[in-house]
Every structure is written in structure tokens, then in C-alpha cells.
Amino acid sequence: MSTHPTQGVRRLYAGIDWATKTHAICVVDDQGAITVRFEIPNTGKTFTGLVKRLTKLGIEGVAIERCDGPLVEALLDAGHQVFVITPRQVKGLRSRYSGSGAKSDAGDAYLLADVLRTDGHRLTPLAQDSDATQVLRSLSRTRKQLVEARVGLVNQLRAELERCFPGAIGLFYDLDSDVSLAFLRRYPTQHSASSGPRKLTQARLAAFLRRIAYCGRTSVTELYARVADAPPAGLSAEEAEGHAVCVAALLKAVETVRDQARELEAEIVERLDAHADAHIFTSLPRAGHGVRAAALLAEIGDVRARFPDEESLAALAGVAPVTRASGKYHAVGFRWAADKKLRNALVDFADDSRHASPWAAHVYNEAIARGKRHPHATRILARAWVRVIWRCWQTNTAYNPQPHGGAMQLLAA
Template sequence: MTSAGTAGSTDTEPVRWGGVDWSWSEHAVCIIDDAGAAIERFTVPHTAPGLAKLVTLLRRHQITGVAIERGDGPVVAALLDAGLAVFVIASRQVTALRSRYGTAGNKDDRFDAYLLADVLRTDRHRLTPLSGDTDATIALRMLIRARHDLVKARVAAHNQLRAHLQLAHPGVVGLFHQLDGKISLAFLDRFPTPRHARWLSEKRLAAWLNAAHYTRANTRTPAQLFGHLRHAPAGLPDGPAADAAESITREQVTLLRSLRERIDALETHIAAALDAHADATMFTSLPRSGTVRAATLLAEIGDVRARFPTDDALAAAAGIAPSTRASGRAHYVTFRRGCNHRLRQAIVDFADGSRAAHPWAQDTYARARARGLNHAHAVRVLARAWLRIIWRCWNDHTPYEQARHLAAVAARHPQTATPEPTPMAS
């Protein structure tokens, strides 16, 4: 980094910093010198010409770096495409840092732009420049997050249908394994109200289930299903309310079926994008990773190795490593809340699922429970152990090998039947 030039000096270029307080309508920008004095303030609209003007002005001032509150979106893409060094300062950090400049704590876009630039000037050594993932990873992340949003919509629609049926048609609630499963939605298509369901007998129900390709007859027989319907509360009596309820049921069934179809379609795209990704085998080789789990881990971790120089850095970003706090004589460890919540959900989901297919994973979880940890805490302990392995595989561009991992565990702990978790992986 060059130092700011002295008055009259032409041998060195001045050091300047930029801050961008973004929004969906216009962006406030502040450029400061290395002493913290504001050189120029301006706003640009959130349009293609506006972003072009932003890049032009930042280049004209030859800024050393620019700070912003988010790490994605059109603004960041424009800055990175222009070859500028971009640093992300989270919104909650900006909120906390306002007290550094005054006690009012008021939100002002122009002031926040200055704050971002000045924090970058003073704390540059604490910040890491943003590195962009490859287009393949960005595309996979978009697909994964779109699927996640659709799954949330499906869960909300499922809960809405369940609440509706508990009043209008209680017999269907709990009839099948999943209320939004194919067999359940097909049943509601054919028998949307208690009036329609009264036509059923045990024999007729068995015939309908056979025609609908019901696959759980060994675990829940037609007789049991018919008994469930017969002993359920009556629901709405025939009349205008029941007719309205039938219309609602049909519309909600259509919505749920459509959501399931769109999720299935997205999963097909996810599978194709994952197969084409250079890092795919590192994640698909993990036990019970499946397509969606592997793709989610890859998408949220990314492919920029410099972003996580150690497995501790990855664990902190995923919210798996605990947060230690100390003040005076007090010293306690708490749950880490500031993290990539999507990554935490992905690694915890994977770790929990791995217990059914991996003896080391089950043993690590069981020993955590034996120490008195609850289920969620024990799964996080297992997730932390898995992250050591995942980070090593990811950093070395090498797939995971379970046999080699278990052999390394046995070599490290030959005297114990239940060895400690190890970061060894290949």
C-alpha cells in the first residue's frame, strides 16, 4: 500500500477509499483520503447508467478499496467486474459502528457511506477483500436458494391446508404419511369433503387405493385407513359452508401439487449443474450427501479457497464453532448467531443424516450425547468434526474416502473401540 503523498509531491499517488450505501433505488457514495477527509460525495441511481457512473468516478479517484454492506447483487458485480477491491462490512456492524462517530445513532445514507469508507481506511488490516465464485458456483447457488424458497412456500401451503382440513374435513388429517404427498392429494381430488368420503366403504377404499398405486398397504391397511375416516370428527355439514370449503380444498391441492412439480423441476436443474461442477465429487463422495445436500454444501461454501484459509474459519462462518465471551471474571461459551445461516443449516442437516450411514459419525454423536449434550448440540459437535474433513477435501481438491478415514481413526486410537473424531481425510 502506498502512503498519501505530501504537499507538492508527485512521486506517490494519494491513497483514497470509497464507501457505498446501497439500496434498490439509489446508492450513496463517499470517497475519502487517507486522513479521513471526505473528498467527494454523490448518489447514483440503481440503473445500468448509474452503476457505470459509479465505477467511472471510483476509478477516476483511483481508490484503494471500496466498502459495502452486502456481498452480492448488481452493485457488487459491477465493482468486481471493474477490477476494484471490494470489502464487505455487515449491516449489523455498521449499526454498531455508528456510535463510533456520535451518540445519536441516526440512520443516514450519506453518513453511512462515509462510515463504510472510514472503517475501511482504519481497519483495512482486519478485512478480507471479496473474492467472486465461479459462474458455475453462482448458478448452482441460485438454483439451491430458489429451491429453498419453494420448499418454504410448500411448507406454508401444507400448514394452511392442514388448518383448513381440521375444520372442514378432519378425516384426511393423519390419514396418510404426508398430507402433501401424492396419494393424499389424489385422495383430496376424489374426496374433497366429508360428503364425498361417505360414499366409501372398506371395499371401495381398498379398490381406490389399488387404482391409485398406494404403496404402504403393508404398514397401514385399507381397513385401518377406513377406520381412521369412520372415527374422525364429522367436519362441516352439507351446505354453503361445505361448498366453499370444497372450493378452497381444491385450490390448495392445486397449489401444493404445482409447488411440488416446480421443486422437482428445480432439482433436475440442480443435478445437472452439480454434475457439471469441477468440485462436485468432493461433496457427492460424502456419506448420504445426495444431490441436494451435496449441491447445497458446495453452493454455500463456494470455490474460493482463500475465503476460508483454515477449517476454523469455515466453522466460524458456518456458525458451528461456539462463540467465547470473557469479561472480568466471567468466561462463558455461547451459541454463535452471526454466521451464514444457510451454510449452518446445510452442514447440520448433512451431519445428522450421516449418522445412519457412517459408524464414525454415529459414534461421535453418541459420545457427545453421553457427555450430557442434547440432540441439537451433539449434531453440531458432529458437524464441527465433519467440517475438518470437508475443509481438507475441499482445500486439496480430493474426494472423501471412508475406508481411508476409518483406517486413520483406527491407527490413531488402536486401544479404543470408540475412537475420537479425526480431521484425516483424503
Template sequence: MSVPKSKTPVDNGTGDTGGTGDTGDTGDTGDTGDTGDGPTPTAGVYWAKDDHAVAVVDPDGEQTARFTVTHDKAGLRELVRRLLRAGVTEVGIERPDGPVVDALRQAGLVVFVIPPGQLKNLRSRYGSAGNKDDRFDAYVLADTVRTDHRRLRPLLVDPPVTTALRQTVRARRDLVAHRVAVANQLRAHLQIVFPGAVGLFADIDSEISMRFLERFTTQDRADWLSPRRFGSWLASVGYCGRVDPAVLHARLADAPRGHTGHDTTASAAVTAAYIAVLRALTGQIAELAAQISEQLDLHPDAAIFTSLPRSGRVRAARLLAEIGDARGRFPTADSMACLAGVAPSTRQSGKAKAVSFRWGADRELRDAICDFAGDSRHDNPWAADLYRRARARGHDHPHAVRVLARAWVGVIWACWTTNNPYEPDRHRALQRILNQDQPAAA
């Protein structure tokens, strides 16, 4: 079955760019690639769960091969073999990780990542129908690598030590999100069956709260407590004593009464189930935190990120994991700020100009940088001044944190590219703030 020889496939309304979608070898004609210094064929791989659509175009834009491969070892081996036979050296794909990307890179192919949102906009180059088809998207990826090569940056992969740290950091973050969700479910449950336990201690998922709910699972059991008995129990579990037991007992007594009598059996079982899940999550989060600390100690860039104010261990590890250590990924501080979504997006047409939130960003990187920046203002006078001035201009808290994060990106990028830890004495903007405060204090 032949492949249509057209410079640009025609979007016929179904996304099919020609041919019948035969998954066999429809255009692999042997070693047709240019082995010299001239242009070589390019390929596009549209990633899917079970199989992947592949298209190959020659330097003139003609589609010379189109096929699909299964998502298994044999399929990936077939993908690499056919791309190399076709003389392909550069491949476009939507995602930056996974078995397909690993197979392509191990074969020595240069990988360009074209995100799904960008691919969606590129489809309009080839037709106005706007329909979605995997084979058509594979062609768009391949042709974009051919035509927009100078605008694309080859995929840079972090070394295994950074990749492993990123996996651990993200797994811990996911477990923390699960713990918050379970704590919210427990709180909602207790507000109905045992309201007094909800506001008794600062956090519903704290150790003292869980110990209390394990001992006093229902309103009936809590009614046994008197101020003296409550104080004795708190002392037996090692309560820190920041709040007087009489005050805690008053909170319990003043709260609305919960379920009593025969209705409490099922309620107590549900409470115990939530507590068991919270304990399991808390334990695993602590295990991952210890693992993160060990991985951070072994990383060559650890000193850079742990030197930042209020970075701690987990936060420093998260910053390192999301930024990575492939220096070529961010040639300028602006490139890091844009990918992190802390630089505003400007739209201008004629006399109209709008500056708005940047939606196209790496959300993991943005969350890591903004989390650090938002807390840094409590320990760094320069950061506190930037945040205060942003709020004075009318920005809400998230906007002010992004303004501060944009400023921190410049500092982090300078430390990251020079392999030097953050030194407050060499931070000129910080020193100016400190020097201004000294005469005022005098």
C-alpha cells in the first residue's frame, strides 16, 4: 500500500492525512536517510497507552512512512529499528519521559518535546477542521521538527541521582495531599458524630488528636472526662502542655453534643478507620522524608539549595528536583521564570495591552518556587520588603508571592549556574535593605 506523495497532507475532516491507516510497513524503503551533513528525515511519535502512531517526513516535507508500534519491548525495538533504517536523527514527541523517550535516546536519536497544548495549536497549519487523529498528530510532530528546528531545544535529561530524587519528592508530596484529604474527611465525619473533637487541638491529624480519638472514640466516652481526669490523661500521653487541660475540657464541654447510645458503634468504627489511614500515611511520609534527606546529602548541588533562607531539607530537595541539574535547560534566568510561570504573560494588539497570569507553565516547578518564596519572606528582609511593596500595590497574596518568586529566580539561577551557595553578604539588594534599616534603628 503506497504512501501519498504530497508536500502537506490534506485534513479531510477526520484528521487522516492520507492512506488507510495500515499498521504495516507502508513506506519504509530501506536506508534512505542522508548520512552526510545535509538535512535528514525527521519523525514524530504520538504517544498513547497501548500503541504509538509514528510518521516520517523527508527534508522536503513529504511523508515517507507511517506506522504504529505496540507499547511493549518488541514494539519499541521495532520503532527504533525503522527510524534508524529511514535515516531519522531527530524525533518530536509530546512528553519528556517514559519508556518511549528512553528507547529513542538510547538509540542516539535527538528528542524534541512539543507539549500537547502547542501541538493543538500547530494542527491549524494543515487544515481548519480541527479534528483529532493520532496519525495526523504524528505527522504534525515530525513536520514541526523539520520546519521549526531552530525554535526547538533538544531534550536534556537529568542524571539518575536527580531523577530518583524527583520521584521521591513527588511521591511524598502526593502522600501529603492524600493525608490532607483524609484529615478533611475525618473532620467532616466528626462534625456530625463528635463535634467536640474537631476544635479540641490545633490539627485534627496531629499525634495528640489521633491519640485522643483512639482513646475517646465517641461522645459517650468523652463524657467520662472531668478536668482532673483530662489532665491526668494528657500527662500520661506526654502532652506538651501549651494549653491548660481545664481550657481543653471547657472546649470539649462547650461544643455541640455528638451521637450517643446505640448510634455510636458505627461512628466509632468509621473514626478508627480514618485514624488508621492517617497513621499509615504519616508513617510513610516520614519514611520518604528520611529517604529524601539521604538522597539530598549525596547530590552535588545540595549546598546550593540548602543555603537558601528557610529552605530546610524537603523544600530544598524539591527545588533541586524540579529545577534539575542540566544547566543547558535554562540558558537565562528569564527562561526559568517563564517555565515556572512566575513571569507574567503579555498580550498586545494595536493600542491594547494586557498583562496576565501565565497559564502555560511547569506546574510542579511553579509550586516548588512559589512555596519557597512565600516562606522566605519570614527570614529574609529583602524578600519581606519585596512582598510588602507588592501588597502595597494592590496585589493579593498569590500575586505578591509570584512577584517575589520572580526575583528569587534570578538569585537561584545565578547560584545554580555558578555552582555557588547563596551568601547573604554578597546579595547586594539584601545588603541595601539592611543598610537602610541600620540608620532608621539608630
């Protein structure tokens, strides 16, 4: 992108100071004079109007501090060139415009626009992820939402069973497993299991388990004892009938959501195997060829220019702490402003990787030994993995412990 104005042509540059509640926008011309300055609330409805306004102005590009989110996607979809100037760069550039280095939303928006005007030729425009990555991201996020919905429904089912059939809770390993759902469809309440023509007996339970090909290690005698020894629900026949309807409805909802999540998981695995970057993320310890590797790939993306260094990836993922210093005050705290989906994907992977990687286990155990709690220790491990993942991602190579200096030093020791 050329930042040198052509004679008679007025070029405009926009800067957007992103915030949680409102975004400050500033547009400057090729001489650095402010043309337009305004604010918009952080809602998707206002993004359409902003994009149309910037398009009508004919801006050369937009400078912003972050590389993702609905606002960035709206600008890219409209064909605007988006340039990322990281918060660290903005902090260093404030002294260029103010001797005090004071911060304000309007001032940062002007700073971003003017830096794009003067140094745009040094910046690389942001590129959208490939269609394959965007589809994988949508599938991964939707599956996670279904899993969260299933957990909520299972909790509702457990609460319902506490009132009408306490013995069914903990009868099998998972309340939403095939054997649990089949059992509860036949015996939705304690009343149905203790009376009627299909009253539950040890022989009947054994026949039922054979019919559904139960492969658990718990004996029929023990399973029957769990039901028989449970405290009574104390419901009348009419109350039990009402609860049976509720249990049946929850069973159907749980089964539907669970099956749809499994369908999406199969689709994710198929699309992951066909992705150009699959070999990078599937090679990581405990990432596998499933949803964990797909989530990492989908949230990090496939545009290398988005994260020019490992610090930018760690900062966006929220696994690097924030240092606040002023005079004698110095504090290191949790990074709240982060991409939570990216952070969850990295932390989930890091937490499980310590069971397969001695190096990861060593980093985690050292953090615990220093007095860190499990969530903090897991974030420390995730930050250590960011260095490795970023390098593999940038060089387009699969993870190999041999060139990994930290892992080899640990093995040698």
C-alpha cells in the first residue's frame, strides 16, 4: 500500500480504538488533519452502518489493535484493508503524539489512523482465514455449544431423578450414556421400577442388560443392589406419573443434543483430515485427530501474518499475564481482555498434554511447586506451549520433540 498522495487525490485513513462498550473512530487525510471523528456502541447492528460510512468516504485502510472479532470480520467482508497495530506498539507510539504519554480512546483512534498514514507501507494487511478454516471454526464452536447444552440438560435430568428415582443416579457411569438412557426409558421413576407388570427384579435387570449388550464391569447383583438400597422417593402414583413425563422429555432432549454433537464431531474429524494445516496440530501430544486439534487450528487460524510473533498469540489467548507498573506500584495480574475461545482451546490442550509429554508435566509440576493453583499452572504451561505451537505453525512443520530444546534437556537430565 502506498502512503504517498497522488497530486489532486485526497487519501483518507481510518483508525478504530476497540473497546468493550464503545468504539472510537477517527479518519484523517493525507496531511494528518482529522476529517471525521465519532463513536459507535459495540453492537453488531452498528457495524453495518460503520462499514457503509467508511466505504462512502473511500478510505485507503483501517488500523485497529486486534485481529479478530465481528467488527474486523465486517470490515474484511466489505473489502476494506485492515491493518493490525498491536497494543504494545500503540503504547510505545503514544509518546510520539504526546509528551505525557496520556491515553484516551479518541487519542488512540487518531494515533492508529495517523500511523497508518505515515507507516502504512511497513504494515501487512490482515487476511481472512481460508474457507476450510472458517467452516472448521464454525463446526467446532457449534459442537462445543451443543456439549454445553447437553451438560445443562443432564443436570436437569439429575435434579428430576433426585425427586422421583434417586436409585438411578450413579447406577451407570454416565447419566447420558446409552445404557442409562435405555434404562430410564423403561423405568423413568422409582414407582415404575417397584410396581406394575414390569417390576424390576434382579433377573429382569440381567435380561435387560443382555438385550442391550451391556459391556460394563459392574455385576448385575451390585447394580440391582444400588437400585434396591436407594432411599424411597415417597411419591404417590399420580405424582410419579407426572415426573415420568418430565423424565421422558428430558431423555429425548439429551439424546437429540448428544447425537447432534456426535454428528458434528464426525464432520469435524473429516474436515480436519483434509485441512492443509492438520499435520501441525494433530502432531501435538494428546491433540489427536479429533475435536481438540480442530479447535486449536480453528481458533489460531491459518493466516501467519496475523501473529507476527509468539507474544501476540499469547496475548490474544490470554495466557500471558498483564504487568501494571506506575511509580513504586508493580502488579502482575490475569489478562481479562483476551479471546476466550482461543484461550479455552489452548488451556484444554495444555492441561491434557502433561499426561503425554514429560516436558509439559515438568513445566506444570514446577508451577505447582511454586505455589500456583491448577488453573494458573495450566495457563503457565499453555504459555510455554505457545512458543512451540507458534514456531511449528510459522514453519509449517509437525511437532517433533527432537528439535524441542526444553524437552530434550529434560530427557537428558
